[in-house]
Amino acid sequence: MTVHEKHSHVHRWTGTSKSSLAVVSLTIISIGNWNPWINRFAFAHPALPLPNSRPPKSLFSNDDSQAPPKKSAASSSSRAAAKGKSVPISGTPFRGVSLNSSRSHVANASNERPPSQLESIVLNAKSLSQSLFRSSPLSDPSLRTKYFTAIAAGLAVSLAMVPEAVSFSFVAGVNPLVGLWTTVVLGFFAAAFGGRAGICSSASGACSIVVAGLCASHGSGYLAGCAALAGLIQIVAGSAGLGKLIRLVPHPVMLGFVNGLTLVMFKAQLTHFKDGRKFLSLLSPQGKATYACTALTMVLVKYILPKLQENAIPPTLGGVVIAAAAARFFKWPVKTLADVAGAETFRGGLSVLPKLGLPSDFWTPLLSAPLHTLKIILPYAITMAAVGSIESLLTLQLLDGIIDDGKRGSTKREVVGQGIGNVAAGLTGGIGGCALIGQSLINAQSGGGVSRLSGISMAIFLALGIVSFAPLLGQTPVCALSGVMLLACQTSFSWGSLRLLGKIPNLDAFIIMLVTIVTVKDDLAKAVLVGTITSALGFAWKQSTTISAAITTTMIDLPNGGPRLPNIKSYNINGPLFFGSSQQFSRLFSVKEDPNDIVIDFTNSRVFDHSALEAINTIADRYGALGKRVYLRHLSSDCAKLLAKVHEGGLPPFMVVESGEFDPVYGVAEQSKYYQDVPVTNPGRKL
Numbered sequence: 001m002t003v004h005e006k007h008s009h010v011h012r013w014t015g016t017s018k019s020s021l022a023v024v025s026l027t028i029i030s031i032g033n034w035n036p037w038i039n040r041f042a043f044a045h046p047a048l049p050l051p052n053s054r055p056p057k058s059l060f061s062n063d064d065s066q067a068p069p070k071k072s073a074a075s076s077s078s079r080a081a082a083k084g085k086s087v088p089i090s091g092t093p094f095r096g097v098s099l100n101s102s103r104s105h106v107a108n109a110s111n112e113r114p115p116s117q118l119e120s121i122v123l124n125a126k127s128l129s130q131s132l133f134r135s136s137p138l139s140d141p142s143l144r145t146k147y148f149t150a151i152a153a154g155l156a157v158s159l160a161m162v163p164e165a166v167s168f169s170f171v172a173g174v175n176p177l178v179g180l181w182t183t184v185v186l187g188f189f190a191a192a193f194g195g196r197a198g199i200c201s202s203a204s205g206a207c208s209i210v211v212a213g214l215c216a217s218h219g220s221g222y223l224a225g226c227a228a229l230a231g232l233i234q235i236v237a238g239s240a241g242l243g244k245l246i247r248l249v250p251h252p253v254m255l256g257f258v259n260g261l262t263l264v265m266f267k268a269q270l271t272h273f274k275d276g277r278k279f280l281s282l283l284s285p286q287g288k289a290t291y292a293c294t295a296l297t298m299v300l301v302k303y304i305l306p307k308l309q310e311n312a313i314p315p316t317l318g319g320v321v322i323a324a325a326a327a328r329f330f331k332w333p334v335k336t337l338a339d340v341a342g343a344e345t346f347r348g349g350l351s352v353l354p355k356l357g358l359p360s361d362f363w364t365p366l367l368s369a370p371l372h373t374l375k376i377i378l379p380y381a382i383t384m385a386a387v388g389s390i391e392s393l394l395t396l397q398l399l400d401g402i403i404d405d406g407k408r409g410s411t412k413r414e415v416v417g418q419g420i421g422n423v424a425a426g427l428t429g430g431i432g433g434c435a436l437i438g439q440s441l442i443n444a445q446s447g448g449g450v451s452r453l454s455g456i457s458m459a460i461f462l463a464l465g466i467v468s469f470a471p472l473l474g475q476t477p478v479c480a481l482s483g484v485m486l487l488a489c490q491t492s493f494s495w496g497s498l499r500l501l502g503k504i505p506n507l508d509a510f511i512i513m514l515v516t517i518v519t520v521k522d523d524l525a526k527a528v529l530v531g532t533i534t535s536a537l538g539f540a541w542k543q544s545t546t547i548s549a550a551i552t553t554t555m556i557d558l559p560n561g562g563p564r565l566p567n568i569k570s571y572n573i574n575g576p577l578f579f580g581s582s583q584q585f586s587r588l589f590s591v592k593e594d595p596n597d598i599v600i601d602f603t604n605s606r607v608f609d610h611s612a613l614e615a616i617n618t619i620a621d622r623y624g625a626l627g628k629r630v631y632l633r634h635l636s637s638d639c640a641k642l643l644a645k646v647h648e649g650g651l652p653p654f655m656v657v658e659s660g661e662f663d664p665v666y667g668v669a670e671q672s673k674y675y676q677d678v679p680v681t682n683p684g685r686k687l
Contacts, residue, residue, distance in 0.1 A: 146450050149314070150197075153448030154457030156317035157200050157439050161187070161462060162473070163481050164436065165203050166341045167268060172208040172223065172431050173215040176341040177466075179203045181354045182227075182430030184463045190392075190421035190435070191455025195414025196407065198399050198449030199392070200440045200458055201421055203433040205264060206387045206524045211431060214380045220431075221361030222377055228358070228426025229374075229381035234389055234419030243411030246393040252511040253531035255497045257394050258437070259512070260519025260527060262493040265438045267520075269482045269489070272335065289332035290479045297323040297483030314446030316484050323480035338474030348470030354428040385419075387525040388434030392418050394528075395435040398492075402441070403449035438488040445491070507538040544580030547605070549573050549588040554599055556631055558655070568631070570599040577602075579611035586615060591622045598623070601633040617643055632656045 161183050169179030183202040190201035211223050237243070273279055273290060280287035300319035327334050338346050357363070366373045396409040414435075422432045448454025465473040501509050511531050518527035554570040577585055600616075607613065616639075620630045632640070632655070640656040 146447075147453055149447035150451035150454040151457045152317060153314050153443050153446035154454040154459075155461045156314045156320070156446050157443045157448065157454070158458045158461040158465065159320050159473075159476060160316070160439055160442055160481055160484050161200070161202050161436075161458065162337055162465075162476070163272070163340065163478055164205075164268075164439070164485075166337070166345075167271075168203045168205050168208040168433075169431070171205060172203070172212050172220075174220045174223065174431055176345045177352060177354075178220070178429060178431055180345070180462065180466055181428060182425045182433055184459045184466070185354075185428050185430055186418075186421035186425045186433050187462070188421070188456055188459035189424050190417045191452050191459065192417070193413065193420050194392075194417035194435075194452075194455070195396050195411060196399065196403075196409030197452045198403055198440060198444045198454065199395060199409075199414070199435045200443050200448075200455050201392070201418065201433060201435045202439065203431055204388070204391065204436055205268065206391055207384050207433050208431065209523060210384050210387055211380055214377065218376060219361055221359035223431045224358050224426045224429045225362045225366065225373070226377040226380045226384065226426070227422050227430055227432030229377055230384040230388065230432055231419040231422030231424075231426060233381060233385040234415050234422060236419075237385065237389065238412050238415030238417075238419060241412055243389065243393055243415040246390070246397065246411055248536075249394070249528060249532055250508075250511070250535040252508040253515050253528055253535060254394065254397065255494045256512045256515025256531055257519060257524065257528060258398065258492060258494050259497060260516040261391075261437050261524070262489050263516070263520050265485060265492075266489045269485050272340075272478050272482045286333045286335075289327070289334050293323050293327050293332060293334050293477050294479045294483040294486070296326060297480045298487055301484060301487055314448075316442055316446050320476065320480045320484060323483070324476050327477050327480070328475070332477075334477040334479055336474060337476050337478060338471075340478055341474075343474070346466075346470040346474030348467060350467065352466060352470070354430070356428060358427065359429055383525065384422075384432055387523060388418055388422070388432070389415050390528050391437070391524050392435035395437045395440050398437065399440060399444055399449065402444055405450065437492060438485055441488050441492050442484060507535075507542075511535050511538075540578075540580040543576055543578070544584060547573065547575035547577060547581040547584050547588075554601075556599060556633070565597060568597050568599050569595055570601055570633075572601045572603065573605040575604075576606050576608055577612040577615065578608035582611045582615035585612075586619055589619055589622075591619075591626065591628075594623070594628065596628045597631065598628070599631045599633055603634045607635070607639050613639065613642055629655070 162180070165179040165183045166176040169176045172179070186203070187201050191197075191199065194201070211226055214222050214226060270279075273294075275286070280290055282288060282291065297319045300322055301315045305315035305318045326332070358366075362373075392414055393411055396411065396414050400409050418434055425432055443449065443454050443458070446454075497512055500512075511534055514534065515527045515531035518530055550572040552570050552572060553567050555564060555566045556568055557564050571588060573585070573588075575581065600619075607616070616632070616635075620643075623630045635656055
């Protein structure tokens with residue numbers, strides 16, 4: 001069959017199948033309406049062949065006996081497309097086409113009639129469908145590797161979560177299963193709805209310390225209600241955007257927080273190397289096995305496994321598995337998770353699943369005396385919500401600096417996500433918690449910071465381990481997990497802060513040490529609050545001492561056609577004027593010795609609050625009491641009008657001169673509702 005006969009056959013086919021082709025055409029047109037890139041294929045001038053139309057079928061025979069053409073850039077690009085490589089679709093043949101035969105028939109096809117537009121649409125539709133299927137995310141090898149790495153990182157972190165959850169359960173005074181299921185439920189919802197990928201949440205030491213007193217006085221049932229109420233508070237606070245207040249936390253406070261939590265984690269790991277109150281002896285069999293297993297895990301994770309593998313399995317998971325296998329093979333007398341939490345915790349089966357709903361020992365008093373019950377748990381819930389939010393947001397900021405993915409975490413979503421997780425944990429009888437910096441760092445270093453699947457898979461693997469693989473999970477050596485946590489401590493501690501001592505202001509160095517000590521001795525919320533207040537007071541004091549005045553002589557032209565006043569004494573103010581510097585501002589002037597006319601120039605100063613306005617008005621009154629006149633230069637229009645309002649309509653002893661449109665608007669009022677009726681004629685630039 002000749003080429004012309006083939007085309008005739010195609011046109012006869014199109015004539016007998018108009019309805020089918022109409023459906024195809026409408027499909028292509030609908031696709032083109034939402035994808036401009038596809039419009040290039042589907043819409044062309046009706047009298048011209050489409051620029052990407054498929055050549056006649058004779059060009060695509062499977063006969064490879066023709067002599068191959070000379071290699072060129074175009075043929076190399078086409079050959080790459082035939083092999084399935086990523087090249088532009090336009091002007092390239094379809095995947096799998098024999099290029100040798102197609103090139104040999106180009107000359108014979110030069111006089112052939114181009115295919116109809118309808119045929120081109122059909123053929124290009126097939127090409128586009130293949131391209132769309134090939135671009136599916138799950139078929140991308142790099143994405144598959146990313147998701148697999150995230151899931152493997154979640155498996156590694158799930159193992160590291162077990163000893164921490166068990167330890168924090170003992171701190172709170174509840175059964176270890178309560179802490180484990182809190183980690184499952186809270187970790188799942190916080191990862192799914194949180195502020196960024198990579199954060200791992202669990203029952204935490206900071207929150208457990210807060211509710212330990214509640215458990216001791218009213219029983220473990222009240223902890224679930226407290227966790228649910230704390231979650232509701234976090235949801236409300238996050239929805240209101242209060243998470244943005246974390247921006248007020250200075251960097252020295254951040255460094256102190258990281259160092260303090262690192263010391264808390266390090267201190268928690270030391271308990272696994274003690275027998276009672278004493279550390280295990282290196283000469284005892286248990287001491288040798290414990291220290292050897294810990295060292296083996298640390299060496300594998302830190303040095304060996306990162307060199308042997310590319311990125312398929314996280315080194316933390318591989319190190320724990322190898323150390324556990326070595327301990328099992330050599331029968332080392334090491335302490336396992338079952339030894340720490342009890343064999344009952346790792347019995348497995350459906351009987352260990354948590355019950356939905358608040359415990360009866362809390363639900364009963366809540367129904368009988370709701371106000372009294374809420375009065376009991378509300379202080380603990382507020383403290384837990386504050387502590388959990390602060391630790392989670394600081395962990396969010398820390399991971400933003402570690403994970404280089406070009407994304408910034410959402411403080412609003414993180415607080416809301418933690419709140420949803422705590423509500424869910426409370427409704428399953430949990431104790432509540434927050435993000436854990438150590439496990440989050442392990443997750444990020446294992447490659448879990450690229451997807452939320454890491455946190456979600458952590459919760460799923462831990463749940464499967466508790467229900468289905470509990471006996472196997474219970475045989476994991478605690479010292480192997482402690483080795484992973486010790487490496488996390490070594491990584492998370494800000495060693496650079498030690499080198500900064502003597503190179504940064506003494507106040508910043510003091511704040512770093514203060515926050516670190518308060519975090520270790522007390523709790524995180526108090527440490528951050530104390531550090532932030534100290535830093536703010538130090539900043540205010542420093543700024544209050546920077547205001548000064550340079551005395552010069554100047555010349556001014558009075559407004560409204562007034563005369564020119566030469567050789568006027570001018571106070572050129574430098575530095576911010578606010579509540580901390582208002583008294584120092586008043587001491588800059590010699591009211592009695594000054595001439596009858598003076599100028600106060602605010603070119604290099606800024607007015608920040610109502611205390612600054614009152615200071616300006618007071619100094620003007622002092623000059624006015626002596627019959628002297630004050631001219632305020634480069635003071636914004638809103639400041640001038642607010643000063644006039646403060647003077648209650650009387651003639652103020654000052655005049656604003658040279659207040660142009662380029663003078664800034666400060667927004668100085670502490671309570672702007674009192675100044676809503678003050679018009680601003682020249683708003684200028686908003687600072």
